[in-house]
Amino acid sequence: MSDFTVGQIIAERSVHLTRESLVRYAGASNDFNPIHYNDDVAAAVGLPGVLAHGMLTMGIAVGIVSDALGDPARIAECGVRFTRPVVVDTETGADIHVSAEVASVDDETARIDLTVRFADTSVLGKAQVRVRVS
């Protein structure tokens, strides 16, 4: 028996990212690529500014599904394409909005589609989580 209905939003959240968020994620994940905290390096490699780690965005998005389900063991698979950067301004930061919608359900699994928006644009492609139903 499934507790999912196609079209249902199972989780949704807005998160305000700051440079502190990026430094915190760098330390927690051990990803110290300087494009995520150093404006000079970001500019030198042609980026529009310091970017959030793609894995921070993915971590927030998959995390809301995991936390909504209550037990991470229900997540069988997840995957995303990083299609657009999230630029984190040194003063104003960046606001992202994440939502997770049930896309399809069968006897054993449900597919949850993730949408992450930054500055009115979607930043992930094919962002999907396959969860075990009950």
Add this chain to the structure above:
Amino acid sequence: MPVNPELVGRAFPPTAPYLVGREKVREFARAVFADAPQHVDPEAARALGYADVVAPPTFAIVMQDITLQQMLAYPESGIELSRIVHAEQRFRYSRPIVAGDELVATLSVAGVRAMRGNAMVTMEAEVVDADGAHVVTTTSILLVGDSDA
């Protein structure tokens, strides 16, 4: 130097065991804004049947990062950290990672595909626990620019 296509099929040794610490799980959960109690409170995790705090799903990237360092350290890989763009990421789980786990990852490079002066590198890390049981397989697709570009 372009990415070395001989990375494909090369056997990499398993990584040294990584002991998952309770404070590391808490630190990671806080960093990805995962505030469910099972990530920080051992009692809440035990109520779900875990021995200790349970990591958010994408914590597995920590294991993949160790294998990335292995690949970067391979002489003549043709890959520089500063020229890597993360294009795609996938995880396939047998179970969540829990504090106290001792994890070992084995890297393989599934593909190197040249694309207009760049290369798409598909790397996989198979992560097992101290009993050798599968925990998670991580797949990263990296867009790597030529180092002399």
